[in-house]
Amino acid sequence: MDNFSFYSPTYFEFGREAEKKTGELIRRFGGSKVLLHYGGGSIKKNGVYGKVIAALTSADIKFTELGGVVPNPRSSLVREGIDIARSEGVDLILAVGGGSVIDSAKAIAAGVKYDGDFIDFYRGKAKIEDALPVGTVLTIAAAGSEGSPNAVITDEETGKKKGARSDHIRPKFSVMNPEFTLTLPPYQTAAGATDIFIHVCERYFSNTPEVVITDRLCESVMKTIIYETPRVLRDPDNYGARANIMWAGMIAHNNICGVGREQDWGSHHMEHELSALYDVTHGAGLAVIVPAWMRYVMERHPEKFVPFATEVWGVPLDMINPIETAMIGIERFEGFLKQIGMPSKFSEIGARKEDIPKMVDKLFAGSETEGNYVKLSKEDVTKIYESVADV
């Protein structure tokens, strides 16, 4: 186990009607006038918007609004949010939505406190040293941004999807009402579950020895997703299943599953190139990339794929031929993704084989290798992309 720090100070209010506490939580964390940040207006259709406004009003919280966040959130809207927050004297950014809205809110919060262009944080030119407090009301179980210090933004000038990370932008509080996810369409539900599962994969596939507790925690989250996702697709109103998926999404990404170990994240970076180019849903892009990554790296480095098969998927261990055990685990995962309606090839997400060289060039701008479990070269990544582009 490697040395580590772990700090996850977000206050979580979880359950039915949790949003009623929103105003009180804003006050607790020093807010009195908030920027209410959201996406394309689905929260107005499903009633979430009205419930949040009611909670703000009853606690006498003033607010100004900025909607319009799109999946893979854009730098231009972040700049607009920074301007509004400054001119209106906002003291807390309240994100009402999923990962994209929360990430956009985090970028605004950091940008307000920075003299230069906020995009510097995403181009490695500046470090986040301060930010307005961020609160969230979560409406999609997927990204885990409600409990993480990370925020991913699409830099419209370069076309790159890039992340920043700082404890300053970690939400002070997150309101998590699983009822808000009952109306999510099956495809978004499954893509969210896939994202959660793979947040854990990025931590599970590690070369660090003696990380038994985090291995077992990772498996907990994966087994929960495997159990609950088909249940919720069969019965979208299943509150218990929705609740387990929602809380698993937080645990998958606040890093309790990742401390003390080298992490991979190569698949996420490969997927970011896909979603920057084609605006594909992140979880769906991961469903295409990760099994291809698994098949490619397993042959070189099967060690961690064996417990992935036995502990996560219940495959009996064949010690005479553990590669066979590992391969069955990958096949089970592929079968699961198919079962829940996720894509498995470029053509299903509108990606094109001829763009591969461009994606690879962008991915390797400034780095020699990708990932850590197996360090991948340009050629490796090209082959992984190609393996799902041809079919």
Added chain:
Amino acid sequence: MDNFSFYSPTYFEFGREAEKKTGELIRRFGGSKVLLHYGGGSIKKNGVYGKVIAALTSADIKFTELGGVVPNPRSSLVREGIDIARSEGVDLILAVGGGSVIDSAKAIAAGVKYDGDFIDFYRGKAKIEDALPVGTVLTIAAAGSEGSPNAVITDEETGKKKGARSDHIRPKFSVMNPEFTLTLPPYQTAAGATDIFIHVCERYFSNTPEVVITDRLCESVMKTIIYETPRVLRDPDNYGARANIMWAGMIAHNNICGVGREQDWGSHHMEHELSALYDVTHGAGLAVIVPAWMRYVMERHPEKFVPFATEVWGVPLDMINPIETAMIGIERFEGFLKQIGMPSKFSEIGARKEDIPKMVDKLFAGSETEGNYVKLSKEDVTKIYESVADV
């Protein structure tokens, strides 16, 4: 899943030489003059004391000292600590030790900010509304107090061991260097592991439906303890195994394994009567009580004992006779406790059958039932005590 709040804002610095950050962490959380609180002096023999003093000195932190905390920490020493902290103008309590030292430090921290006698918090006469910040340097993996809002104190006037709970006394930071546990004797190591395992049992045995994610997380901790404890007893210098047990101890008790569900805690309360009377090591007392509790309640309410057997202990499920499966799980647990050198009956911990009525009376002073998985009457608890007193 029940509605819940989860808030675990402790900053954890984990790993080799983590104690070097102690001074910096004290400054970060507003301390400049600390009360250094510890136990019977083992930290002076094993070098931990010197390392902590060096870290304080190098960060120019002033300190005053109070040693002498005993297992099942006493109210009189807490009062002494409150007086010293006040007269010396201490602004942070630094606990260097295990659960008893940390719990004593938490009580001092709350007492300093309270006009009345601190014991009011433990007699249900007052609520903790404020406290000095608490930091910890952990030396024993067991109680989980390094990441919890709980503190248990022996009230010397009543002879009762009682708990208080408040986010105000949750440590601001905890320094966790597994090397500090390498010199722990086997009995203390095993008792600590037992305590960790049972902190999770108290949460696992629950009637709340649809808590799949926390069920799986509980199993992660239990499986880690089952795997690592025999390794560390065989090879006390195994850093990796010590590290996994230490981090599992935090996860077992910061309530990430317990949110969204009714918890039991009847066994803990039964054990508190034992350790208040005989000063038995908490984990060893639990090793006597919990299997007896399991055998007693399983017959009435086997449901949760079946996954305990199959998921935690790998017992094959017999759906024709699931009680048999459940019983084999309990037997495996008893076998494990024996294997790691834990006691299983009163005579091994110096407890006496004739004291049972006294313990039962104290336990039920002010309550009608104990525990939640099965609500136990005085008669039930008497039978549980008797089942391990006769043998």
